[in-house]
Amino acid sequence: MEERKSFPVTKRMVWEAYRKVRSNRGSAGIDQVSIDDFEKNLSNNLYKVWNRLASGSYFPPRVKEVEIPKKDGKVRKLGIPTVGDRVAQTVVKIYLEEKVDHMFHPNSYGYRPCKSAHDALLQARKNCWNYDWVIDMDIKGFFDNIDHGLVMKALDAMVEEKWVKMYCLRWMEAPVETKHGIVDKEGRGTPQGGVISPLLANLFLHFAFDQWMVRNYSTVSFERYADDIIAHCQTKEQAERVLESIQGRMNSCNLELHESKTRI
Numbered sequence: 001m002e003e004r005k006s007f008p009v010t011k012r013m014v015w016e017a018y019r020k021v022r023s024n025r026g027s028a029g030i031d032q033v034s035i036d037d038f039e040k041n042l043s044n045n046l047y048k049v050w051n052r053l054a055s056g057s058y059f060p061p062r063v064k065e066v067e068i069p070k071k072d073g074k075v076r077k078l079g080i081p082t083v084g085d086r087v088a089q090t091v092v093k094i095y096l097e098e099k100v101d102h103m104f105h106p107n108s109y110g111y112r113p114c115k116s117a118h119d120a121l122l123q124a125r126k127n128c129w130n131y132d133w134v135i136d137m138d139i140k141g142f143f144d145n146i147d148h149g150l151v152m153k154a155l156d157a158m159v160e161e162k163w164v165k166m167y168c169l170r171w172m173e174a175p176v177e178t179k180h181g182i183v184d185k186e187g188r189g190t191p192q193g194g195v196i197s198p199l200l201a202n203l204f205l206h207f208a209f210d211q212w213m214v215r216n217y218s219t220v221s222f223e224r225y226a227d228d229i230i231a232h233c234q235t236k237e238q239a240e241r242v243l244e245s246i247q248g249r250m251n252s253c254n255l256e257l258h259e260s261k262t263r264i
Contacts, residue, residue: 002219005051005055006054006056006163006214007053007054007055007056007163007221008049008054009053009054009091009107010050010054011046011047011050011201013049013050013073013094013095014046014049014053014091014244015020016089016094016232017087017088017090017091017094017252018042018046018087018092020130021035021083021086021195022035022039022085024051024068025204026080026083026086027066027080028080028083029061029063029064029080029081029082029083029085029086030061030062030064030068030082030177031064031082032060033064033082033084034083035081035083037166038083038084038115042116044082046087047186048084048209049088049091049230050144051245052088053088053091053092054165056166056169056194056211058088058167059168059170060081060085060088060089060169060170060171060174061081061082061084061085061174061177061179062174062175062176062177063079063080063081063174063176063191063194064079064080064081064176065078065079065080065176065177065178065179065191066078066080066175066193067179068185071240076192077144077192078191078192078193078195078246079131079176079191079192079193079197080191080193081109081191081193081194081195084182087115088167089171089194089195089196090195091204092164092167092168092196093195093199094099094140095164096159096164096168096199097113097195097199099158100199100203101113102159102213103205103206104202104206105210105211105214105224107120107123107210107221107223107224108202108205108206108210108224109123109223109224109225110186110198110201110202110224110225110226110228111198111199111201111226112202117225120225122221123223124223124230124232125151125224127212127221127232128232128256130221130232131221131232131233131234132233132234132235133232133233133234133235133238133239133264134230134232134233134239134264135230135232135233135239135242135243135246135262135263135264136179136229136230136261136262136263136264137228137231137243137246137261137262138228138229138239138254138257138258138259138261139227139229139250139256139257139258140255140256140257140258140259141256142227143189143190143191143192143201143227144188144189144192145188145189145195145255146188146189146190146200146201146255147187147188147253147254147255148169148185148187148188149187149198150179150202150204150207150208150253151168151172151190151203152168152169152240153207154203154206154207155168155203156233157207158203168196168200170264171185171190171194171196171197172185172189172190172200174191176191188254198226201227202226203225205226205227208250208253208255209224209229209246209249210224212249217231217245218244219234220232220233220238231246236264240264243262243264
């Protein structure tokens with residue numbers, strides 16, 4: 001029998017999370033512990049994750065930042081959690097995803113079960129037969145600038161479990177170790193590369209964009225893959241009005257559209 005704990009995290013949940021992390025492989029975090037190293041003391045390592053998660057005493061370690069070169073000469077910054085932290089994040093991610101994913105907009109395709117970029121492209125192609133104008137949008141530095149307070153507000157609207165919200169906030173607030181030193185979040189950002197980050201991003205944009213579009217522009221179809229968005233309009237004038245309105249909406253959510261990557 002399992003020990004009784006404060007939160008409903010079971011050893012089975014931790015084991016299933018570990019299996020997912022193991023299948024995804026991935027590199028070591030700041031502790032330099034690889035998956036192979038983690039498995040050398042697997043039972044004890046998983047017990048620690050379970051014991052701390054279930055008792056409310058789990059605090060994530062720092063996230064290691066790595067820079068991935070891009071074709072344009074710039075770099076994409078990814079946050080790499082430790083293997084143990086990836087297991088912990090996966091536990092909460094699986095639990096939270098079962099609660100909220102079915103409430104997301106059908107045309108949200110990024111990082112969701114049974115949905116892909118190919119599905120988004122297929123839907124965009126269909127919509128292009130019915131609409132003459134397209135707004136192509138990209139949110140500037142989305143994962144670096146996502147507002148913690150607004151994410152928590154979105155979580156409050158869709159999730160009752162306080163322990164889930166507590167851990168999501170701890171992961172968002174976890175410091176990042178860069179090549180220049182340790183950086184504190186100061187109320188913004190969630191690591192692109194973290195297990196829980198894409199789900200929190202979808203949760204945030206469900207309210208910041210998807211539901212806002214449904215309320216204000218119900219005749220405008222769109223596809224969204226994380227922070228990449230395409231909206232379809234009947235006329236150029238409509239596209240200009242909608243884009244201006246979306247820019248205002250993003251600003252009110254402490255975000256901005258990427259000027260060079262956003263166009264009609």
